[in-house]
Amino acid sequence: MLDEISFSRVPITNRYKIGKIQTFLARNGLDIDDDIEYFVIGKCITGQILACGAIAGKVLKSIAIEKTCRGSGLSLTLMTELTNFAYELGRYNLFLFTKPQNFNLFRQSGFFPLAQVDDAMILMENSPNRFQSYCQQLKxxxxxxxxxxxxxxxxxxxxxxxxxxxxxxxxxxxxxxxxxxxxxxxxxxxxxxxxxxxxxxxxxxxxxxxxxxxxxxxxxxxxxxxxxxxxxxxxxxxxxxxxxxxxxxxxxxxxxxxxxxxxxxxxxxxxxxxxxxxxxxxxxxxxxxxxxxxxxxxxxxxxxxxxxxxxxxxxxxxxxxxxxxxxxxxxxxxxxxxxxxxxxxxxxx
Structure with a gap:
């Protein structure tokens, strides 16, 4: 199945494609924040969007997988595509905010927890020790x-x-x-x-x-x-x-x-x-x-x-x-x- 999915990058200025992305996100209970610059989307051969994620500065946002594709490994592939794109943009220190139930998914993608608010939200970054290094510099x-x-x-x-x-x-x-x-x-x-x-x-x-x-x-x-x-x-x-x-x-x-x-x-x-x-x-x-x-x-x-x-x-x-x-x-x-x-x-x- 993953072999049949192609990924592309969509700037926020592409109104036609953004409209379709917004529809996909709405089906998954998500929206588009004002600071988003780019999307990475995964489509099947029929053109249907099955996965998407966004880049807003150093923050990854609006990450969603079609319900029928969850558990197939598509999420890890999407995260690889998304982080590689961020690296190409020169953004190496990445963060994401997510619900705690998604912790294992993003932990497998190389993100580590920084702070958490009960069952509402968790903040993660793509390094196990960058925050500690920052604090060592402050010392x-x-x-x-x-x-x-x-x-x-x-x-x-x-x-x-x-x-x-x-x-x-x-x-x-x-x-x-x-x-x-x-x-x-x-x-x-x-x-x-x-x-x-x-x-x-x-x-x-x-x-x-x-x-x-x-x-x-x-x-x-x-x-x-x-x-x-x-x-x-x-x-x-x-x-x-x-x-x-x-x-x-x-x-x-x-x-x-x-x-x-x-x-x-x-x-x-x-x-x-x-x-x-x-x-x-x-x-x-x-x-x-x-x-x-x-x-x-x-x-x-x-x-x-x-x-x-x-x-x-x-x-x-x-x-x-x-x-x-x-x-x-x-x-x-x-x-x-x-x-x-x-x-x-x-x-x-």
């Missing part, structure tokens, strides 16, 4: 102290609120480790955000700014194609992300406190903050248990400072109000005129 940046702070920041863009949070952590801790989420969005690029954070914290002497890693799970790449409940998606994202932080990053750097700003505006971020108290501070997770420090959000003109507020003002070209909400270092970067046209207009517009 080289460990600084001694009784109180070591940790924080994770997107900073899209870096505001006075972000700066206030970092300054408070540095004032209260012997050392602070700040991780910058690595993702490319439509607003500010990863490099721009990193530069804003570096410039806005250069006056602080007890801080290490870490480049983002694959082990800080971006909401932009988190799968939604096999879970329809948005609340469950949010719960799984927070649980997996915080487990990696707790079990790897915390012991590697000796972090004792995680700093975060209160979130009065975004329910999703507020839920993530609440999840921290369980996944990081609960006594059942000793010895890696740490304390959560929620810092009240800085306000200007009676309104909480937020990156979304700054982006809105940028789009309105309200330079005066933008200047009130961001450090001078961020404002200087926003003044540049060499910015992409597909993100909020800078104050130089």
């Amino acid at each position: 080289l940046m460990k600084v001694a102290g009784d109180r070591i702070g940790g924080m994770v920041m997107n900073a899209n863009p870096f505001t006075l609120g972000h700066q206030y949070l970092v300054e408070k952590a540095c004032a209260e801790c012997d050392w602070v480790h700040l991780f910058v989420v690595r993702e490319e969005g439509k607003d500010f690029s990863y490099l721009e955000r990193l530069n804003m954070i570096r410039a806005g914290t250069q006056h602080l002497k007890n801080i290490t700014i870490h480049l983002g890693s694959d082990y800080m799970i971006s909401r932009a790449t988190f799968p939604t194609y096999f879970i329809k409940d948005q609340q469950k998606i949010n719960e799984c994202h927070a649980a997996l992300d915080l487990q990696l932080f707790r079990d790897g990053i915390v012991p590697a750097l000796g972090i004792t406190h995680r700093y975060v700003g209160t979130e009065p505006l975004c329910p999703v971020t507020n839920h993530y903050n609440e999840a921290m108290h369980y996944w990081l501070a609960s006594s059942i997770f000793r010895p890696n248990r740490i304390q959560i420090v929620e810092v009240p959000r800085k306000s200007v003109d009676g309104e909480p400072v937020s990156a979304s507020r700054v982006r809105r003002l940028l789009s309105q070209q309200n330079n005066e109000q933008v200047a009130k909400l961001v450090p001078k270092t961020t404002y200087t970067i926003l003044l540049r005129d060499d910015v992409p046209s597909d993100r909020p207009k800078s104050v130089a517009a």
Whole structure:
């Protein structure tokens, strides 16, 4: 049977073929996430799709086998085709999110577990020790102290609120480790955000700014194609992300406190903050248990400072109000005129 199946690669821009793939996935209870770039599909001689899988950055998604073909070895063949294609694209560190009942299938395909949320979702990667190696590298940046702070920041863009949070952590801790989420969005690029954070914290002497890693799970790449409940998606994202932080990053750097700003505006971020108290501070997770420090959000003109507020003002070209909400270092970067046209207009517009 496998000899009669031919595999092909389909870019997401091929609307005709994507329509057929979407129909196949729907029959298997799956959908297509917005970040998918390519599909690999397996067809029989009649042209019927029997298998498919997708590539979205470093994440493999939408993997499905026709019910009548399950148990035939087709899934392993599909995974080989899919991973080989990813390698050709230069993507060697691969991840996938799946239901725990699919664990054995993907384990046979060379993927290993990283974290799990009950019977809802498991995160796997194509290496048994890459996460441990990453944590060993982090250990080289460990600084001694009784109180070591940790924080994770997107900073899209870096505001006075972000700066206030970092300054408070540095004032209260012997050392602070700040991780910058690595993702490319439509607003500010990863490099721009990193530069804003570096410039806005250069006056602080007890801080290490870490480049983002694959082990800080971006909401932009988190799968939604096999879970329809948005609340469950949010719960799984927070649980997996915080487990990696707790079990790897915390012991590697000796972090004792995680700093975060209160979130009065975004329910999703507020839920993530609440999840921290369980996944990081609960006594059942000793010895890696740490304390959560929620810092009240800085306000200007009676309104909480937020990156979304700054982006809105940028789009309105309200330079005066933008200047009130961001450090001078961020404002200087926003003044540049060499910015992409597909993100909020800078104050130089």
